[in-house]
Amino acid sequence: MNTPIFSSVSSQFSISYWWSLARVRIPALYQRYPFAVLGAFILLVMIFIALFAPFLGTVDPQAVTPLNRLKQPSSEFWFGTDALGRDVYSRVMYGARVSLIVGISVALLSTLIGLAIGLITGFVRAVDAVVMRIMDGLMSIPSILLAIALMALTKASIQNVIIAITLAEIPRVVRLVRSLVLTLREQPYVEAATASGTPLMKTLIRHILPNTMAPLLVQATYICASAMITEAILSFIGAGTPPNIPSWGNIMAESRSLFQLAGYLILFPAIFLSITVLAVNYLGDGLRDALDPRLSRRM
Amino acid sequence: MSEHSQYSGQVVLEVNDLRTYFYTRDGVVRSVDGISFSVRQGETLAIVGESGCGKSVTSLSILRLIASPPGKIVSGSIKFHEKDLLHLSDDEMRNIRGDKISMIFQEPMTSLNPVLTVGQQIGEVLELHRGCSKEEARSRALEMLKLVNIPEPENRIDSYPHQLSGGMRQRIMIAMALACDPEILIADEPTTALDVTIQAQILNLIRGLRDRTRAAIILITHDLGVVAEMAQRVVVMYAGRKVEEADVFDLFERPLHPYTLGLLNSMPRLDDDSQKRLTEIPGMVPSLRTEIIGCAFAPRCPSASARCQTDSPILQDIGNHHWVACWHPNEISRINNG
Amino acid sequence: MFSYIVRRLGATVVVMAVVAFIVFSLLYLTPGDPAAVIAGDVATEDDIKRIRQSLGLDQPFIVRFGAWLWSLLHGDLGISIFTNLPVTKLIAQRIEPTISLTICTLIVAIITSVPLGTIAAARAESKTDRAIMGFSVLGFSLPVFVLAYLLILLFSLQLQILPVQGYRPIAEGFWPWLKHLILPSLALGTVYAALITRITRASVLDVLAQDYIRTAQAKGLEERNILIHHALKNAAVPIITIIGIGIGLLISGAVVTETVFAIPGIGRLTVDAILRRDYPIIQGVILIFSATYVIINLLIDLSYVFFDPRIRY
Numbered sequence: 001m002n003t004p005i006f007s008s009v010s011s012q013f014s015i016s017y018w019w020s021l022a023r024v025r026i027p028a029l030y031q032r033y034p035f036a037v038l039g040a041f042i043l044l045v046m047i048f049i050a051l052f053a054p055f056l057g058t059v060d061p062q063a064v065t066p067l068n069r070l071k072q073p074s075s076e077f078w079f080g081t082d083a084l085g086r087d088v089y090s091r092v093m094y095g096a097r098v099s100l101i102v103g104i105s106v107a108l109l110s111t112l113i114g115l116a117i118g119l120i121t122g123f124v125r126a127v128d129a130v131v132m133r134i135m136d137g138l139m140s141i142p143s144i145l146l147a148i149a150l151m152a153l154t155k156a157s158i159q160n161v162i163i164a165i166t167l168a169e170i171p172r173v174v175r176l177v178r179s180l181v182l183t184l185r186e187q188p189y190v191e192a193a194t195a196s197g198t199p200l201m202k203t204l205i206r207h208i209l210p211n212t213m214a215p216l217l218v219q220a221t222y223i224c225a226s227a228m229i230t231e232a233i234l235s236f237i238g239a240g241t242p243p244n245i246p247s248w249g250n251i252m253a254e255s256r257s258l259f260q261l262a263g264y265l266i267l268f269p270a271i272f273l274s275i276t277v278l279a280v281n282y283l284g285d286g287l288r289d290a291l292d293p294r295l296s297r298r299m
Numbered sequence: 300m301s302e303h304s305q306y307s308g309q310v311v312l313e314v315n316d317l318r319t320y321f322y323t324r325d326g327v328v329r330s331v332d333g334i335s336f337s338v339r340q341g342e343t344l345a346i347v348g349e350s351g352c353g354k355s356v357t358s359l360s361i362l363r364l365i366a367s368p369p370g371k372i373v374s375g376s377i378k379f380h381e382k383d384l385l386h387l388s389d390d391e392m393r394n395i396r397g398d399k400i401s402m403i404f405q406e407p408m409t410s411l412n413p414v415l416t417v418g419q420q421i422g423e424v425l426e427l428h429r430g431c432s433k434e435e436a437r438s439r440a441l442e443m444l445k446l447v448n449i450p451e452p453e454n455r456i457d458s459y460p461h462q463l464s465g466g467m468r469q470r471i472m473i474a475m476a477l478a479c480d481p482e483i484l485i486a487d488e489p490t491t492a493l494d495v496t497i498q499a500q501i502l503n504l505i506r507g508l509r510d511r512t513r514a515a516i517i518l519i520t521h522d523l524g525v526v527a528e529m530a531q532r533v534v535v536m537y538a539g540r541k542v543e544e545a546d547v548f549d550l551f552e553r554p555l556h557p558y559t560l561g562l563l564n565s566m567p568r569l570d571d572d573s574q575k576r577l578t579e580i581p582g583m584v585p586s587l588r589t590e591i592i593g594c595a596f597a598p599r600c601p602s603a604s605a606r607c608q609t610d611s612p613i614l615q616d617i618g619n620h621h622w623v624a625c626w627h628p629n630e631i632s633r634i635n636n637g
Numbered sequence: 638m639f640s641y642i643v644r645r646l647g648a649t650v651v652v653m654a655v656v657a658f659i660v661f662s663l664l665y666l667t668p669g670d671p672a673a674v675i676a677g678d679v680a681t682e683d684d685i686k687r688i689r690q691s692l693g694l695d696q697p698f699i700v701r702f703g704a705w706l707w708s709l710l711h712g713d714l715g716i717s718i719f720t721n722l723p724v725t726k727l728i729a730q731r732i733e734p735t736i737s738l739t740i741c742t743l744i745v746a747i748i749t750s751v752p753l754g755t756i757a758a759a760r761a762e763s764k765t766d767r768a769i770m771g772f773s774v775l776g777f778s779l780p781v782f783v784l785a786y787l788l789i790l791l792f793s794l795q796l797q798i799l800p801v802q803g804y805r806p807i808a809e810g811f812w813p814w815l816k817h818l819i820l821p822s823l824a825l826g827t828v829y830a831a832l833i834t835r836i837t838r839a840s841v842l843d844v845l846a847q848d849y850i851r852t853a854q855a856k857g858l859e860e861r862n863i864l865i866h867h868a869l870k871n872a873a874v875p876i877i878t879i880i881g882i883g884i885g886l887l888i889s890g891a892v893v894t895e896t897v898f899a900i901p902g903i904g905r906l907t908v909d910a911i912l913r914r915d916y917p918i919i920q921g922v923i924l925i926f927s928a929t930y931v932i933i934n935l936l937i938d939l940s941y942v943f944f945d946p947r948i949r950y
Binding site: 136137140141143149150155232233236237259260263266274277278282 | 651653663775781801885888889908911916
């Protein structure tokens with residue numbers, strides 16, 4: 001497929017242009033990376049659900065109706081109701097918001113912060129020694145436990161969950177960026193740039209940064225998947241999203257003691273969570289193969 | 300050795316119209332496109348050609364070591380003592396490899412397993428094919444080390460490949476290949492990766508061993524100097540096909556194919572004081588992805604005619620065990636042309 | 638070799654010191670008043686003050702850190718806020734189930750994943766390979782508790798051949814002990830196994846492309862022999878590295894697994910501690926787990942020399 005992405009400037013602004021572009025390139029992409037395209041599609045569906053939850057036949061996810069406690073899935077309550085009579089379908093739909101927000105925020109934040117730290121440690125030796133010891137220490141603490149420790153000390157809220165998980169994921173990004181920087185620094189074109197007097201900042205931005213984009217993007221997708229699982233686990237054990245805000249982990253947490261009675265309480269959030277995480281992982285694999293097959297050695 | 304005695308031995312290997320193709324995403328690569336030759340007991344046959352002419356693929360095809368997703372031995376026969384190797388089962392083939400037919404490779408550093416000792420690597424061929432116990436295999440391996448002139452073999456037998464020099468590693472490869480006294484040894488560019496002085500040592504070693512073991516040797520090389528030293532008969536390959544075959548003396552004195560002539564002319568000579576530029580063969584080796592019509596060498600050949608573009612030359616017997624595939628074989632001898 | 642060990646031990650000590658520092662300072666670095674958060678919404682001023690005192694938040698950081706570190710080196714991990722029992726004692730009581738679970742999981746995971754990964758590499762690009770890799774992505778993506786419930790649904794509730802929850806100490810008999818650990822090990826081990834399978838495949842694939850494998854084939858060795866005696870040893874280093882790093886996954890997963898299967902181990906202890914915000918317990922658990930993780934990885938580092946004779950210290 002050799003259709004150029006951008007033909008003439010003016011035609012870029014017509015919807016029909018983009019539509020015909022999509023019709024040509026997406027099937028071609030699907031041919032080569034079926035799972036990744038599938039993953040992207042599922043992710044888009046989840047984003048759609050998260051954005052338009054109020055319009056998808058849902059009721060107030062926090063509405064407590066004791067009369068309807070623990071009803072099996074039926075035509076009235078598509079996914080049944082929980083111990084407080086709340087509609088599980090609505091909670092699952094709204095739960096998508098939490099997982100996606102947490103996943104994407106953690107991925108973004110940890111990547112940006114990790115990138116900044118990694119770039120600095122790659123170039124400034126004094127900082128490198130200290131910072132890497134701290135990162136080693138952070139990485140020696142299993143990430144769940146670190147997140148648990150932080151959550152135990154702060155009030156339950158989505159922001160705190162995001163911060164806690166981000167903190168746990170930063171060291172891995174730092175390590176990746178740092179090793180990239182160290183390799184790239186040795187490249188002849190970087191040495192040439194430095195030798196001809198290019199200021200550090202400019203070297204960083206023009207030469208180093210672009211080469212970190214691909215691995216970082218791939219890593220970010222994996223972090224997103226990992227963060228979603230971590231949030232679910234945290235909520236499951238009661239250290240995550242506050243219980244009234246519906247999150248897939250939360251819904252499953254409430255049913256810990258009820259799963260023999262009301263298995264559907266676990267089933268539906270589990271399906272949605274698993275599919276989403278799977279989709280993101282496939283997308284990450286596809287990105288990795290598309291951008292640089294050699295990355296599959298390291299990841 | 301007189302010209303006739305080498306033809307008195309039995310034919311041990313007969314390759315007939317071998318074709319090995321590689322099916323890649325960008326097309327079919329016809330690496331070996333119909334080659335035939337035979338090897339007799341005790342003789343040394345050299346297969347000569349540039350990189351990419353198919354000589355290595357030929358040798359790998361004999362042992363059926365072609366990686367089977369992209370590659371495939373499409374047609375032809377390889378008869379070893381009347382049995383067609385291409386029709387053997389995997390088990391039968393494995394019995395032959397390392398035992399009746401062995402191979403040594405170009406890169407001794409990467410061709411030896413870094414985590415096993417040298418003694419283990421030689422010994423395992425013996426354990427496998429001769430049913431030796433570990434102790435027997437070890438003592439036999441020690442003998443082999445002495446045979447290939449490894450100094451202090453008792454110490455070296457427990458060394459790892461990275462502790463040995465390039466020349467020594469190649470000796471180990473030879474020891475591994477000859478451990479089971481094979482009938483045919485295939486040597487794929489055995490000295491290309493070595494220093495010149497080590498090259499000479501290794502070639503001497505092979506020559507010495509050849510006289511002792513009476514194994515036939517198929518020597519793959521691009522170096523005509525090696526051919527002159529080692530071979531009794533020579534096959535010249537180009538673009539997957541055989542273009543000339545002759546006794547070694549005959550080939551150097553009376554090269555018939557323009558390609559062979561070109562190869563010989565491009566070699567520097569010790570007795571040439573004229574300080575002329577080395578003649579090079581103009582152009583490049585053709586891509587093996589497209590089917591070649593006519594003579595593959597025609598685009599680069601000074602003697603090419605219209606017929607060469609359309610008709611693929613067939614092998615002609617010029618007499619004196621000399622064949623050439625050319626419509627306009629060279630009639631003037633090299634010494635006059637020099 | 639000896640000097641290398643000493644240097645690595647030194648680095649390990651430094652890392653543990655950093656961990657201790659991080660764990661300790663979290664208390665001081667988190668915004669808001671941890672004492673109030675711990676005390677909860679219905680606490681009185683006195684409660685908060687009491688908690689603040691027991692956590693030592695009323696004293697200067699350095700003083701408190703020094704004292705804490707000192708007692709740490711004497712094996713004292715602090716006192717639980719809620720139960721007033723020494724954390725060390727609480728952990729010691731719960732350690733057997735967690736160790737049992739971890740060992741079973743390790744065995745299950747490694748025994749399945751290394752052969753699977755090797756087969757996937759040997760049959761690269763075939764249906765077998767795709768199936769194995771497909772399963773491994775699945776295993777990666779399913780959260781541990783989802784797997785756990787699935788397994789319970791299938792084996793305990795439908796087929797009724799394995800117990801739903803609980804733990805039997807090995808003193809009460811080998812089979813009951815094992816029976817209660819099968820499902821938890823499977824659930825926990827799947828994620829771990831998925832990771833190891835992926836790395837094994839990549840590493841073995843790398844090795845199979847090397848020239849010495851071709852030499853081994855030219856010697857007439859059969860595929861199984863080549864894979865086991867020639868390929869695996871060369872592929873070992875990345876594989877055992879990931880086994881070490883993946884132990885972190887195991888530890889995190891243990892928390893959830895013990896919750897789902899009602900195993901009274903350290904994971905459960907942590908979960909209970911979270912509910913009550915009993916920070917000293919969490920601190921103690923983190924220190925123990927981190928120390929274990931660091932030591933195991935150190936041992937793995939030192940073991941490289943057995944696999945690759947080219948590695949010199």
